[in-house]
Amino acid sequence: MGERPDNYRYTQSHEWVAPAEDGTARIGITDHAQSSLGDLVFVELPEVGTSFNAGEQVAVVESVKAASDIYAPVAGEIASVNETLEDAPEQVNEDPFGEGWLFELKLESEEATESLLDAAAYKEVADADD
């Protein structure tokens, strides 16, 4: 369902990861994930400077129906968070791969994202979910 930018990486738990040149990566949830959750009404973001291991819970997105944990796709330190979501969580629904990004991680290693799913592999995950 929906778009999946080819240059992004993905997780089984429906986060996307967009590595940048400067050793950071921007992270959000996929179009498939926002569509499954429905209207988002609250986003709880981590504090800048906190470090996480891959797979650790970092943030929470809540829809009218339910809360959903967001996990760190790779290890790293929070470099920045998308503060506009505090007042406008619906940005995640409207533009999940763009304005609806959640946070940026300073990666522990540049290769960390290579083991994540590519767009084609994630499509299979998302399709199996439907």
Added chain:
Amino acid sequence: MPKHTPLHDEHVSLGAKLVDFAGWEMPINYSSQIGEHNAVREHAGIFDVSHMTVVDIRGAQSRDFLRRVLANDVAKIDADGKALYTCMLNAHGGVVDDLIVYHVAGNWYRAVVNAATTDKDLAWLHSQARDFDVNVERRDELAIVAAQGPAARELVREHLGAALAERAMALKPFEVAADGDWSVGRTGYTGEDGFEIVLPGNMAVGFWRGMIRSGATPVGLGARDTLRLEAGLNLYGQDMDEDHSPLVANLGWTVAFEPEERAFVGRNALEMARQRGIETKLVGVLLEGRGILRTGASVRAAGDDAVAEPSADNAPGELTSGSYAPTLERSIGFARVPVDWDYARVEVGVRGKWQPARVVATTFVRKGKIKVALD
């Protein structure tokens, strides 16, 4: 196999997200749940509630039977064309179900009961009917569509037969008009004006499509829940059930203790409970802290450190319903708390932390207007 209403194919073609609801495959939303919610507050929404069951009660003693089996008194609707909200109690004063009973005409009454409780309700009604000259009949061949919102009545007018339309437009709140197998009640579950329309299942698709053509928004059960919560209307199984009587569920007003000689099922238990003293009450709460209130969350008095963990089983209060409220753009809920609490503020467990909440009346929104102070 899940059960389907006559409108199932319509839901599929509208792209609804379908979920299991008491064995029925029903639409939770069609597109944005908040958009559907707002459409009802601002214009008109249409809901398929055919998973609920129409029960016709007829016979020489139908009035006597209902005065026995319902906690509210159908003597209040002796005139044809009146409706009444009531609980149906068991002998212990617990709520078997809540329902609206319509006095269609003469000794013909029509009740609409909840989907999850239909089989239990019918078994209960039949067992209670033995001593009465009455016929209790479920009408599974009928569909139910609710049209709600400030524009709902005008839209409905176009899609009823001329004779029924004229009578429907003259109805006051909680009145009903019937024509053959059609009945139109000016009732609802959203806090807005509108109708609940019972019609033959094979006519449901035409009516549904006509309403959408006229501008009504199809609304799923997700928005139905946020609408009823904002309107301060109880949900069976959450805000009251067989273990929680109307007296602890903010529904004391629906129990008719007068006249004293009316021996309704559950009366003795409720009178004894009143003598012993009611222990809990249901209040509204408006979240001031961060996050979203969820059904089942713990509630404590503000700063009551004796109840340390928000997940503690020994918390003195509990949210029976909680959600995000689109009209208020805040999170709200109903809290079951000790009856002697007169706090203006409490704390509610939100994802492992206590968050401050204000105690308010349970009617948060009425006819599109916000009824609680937000700041």
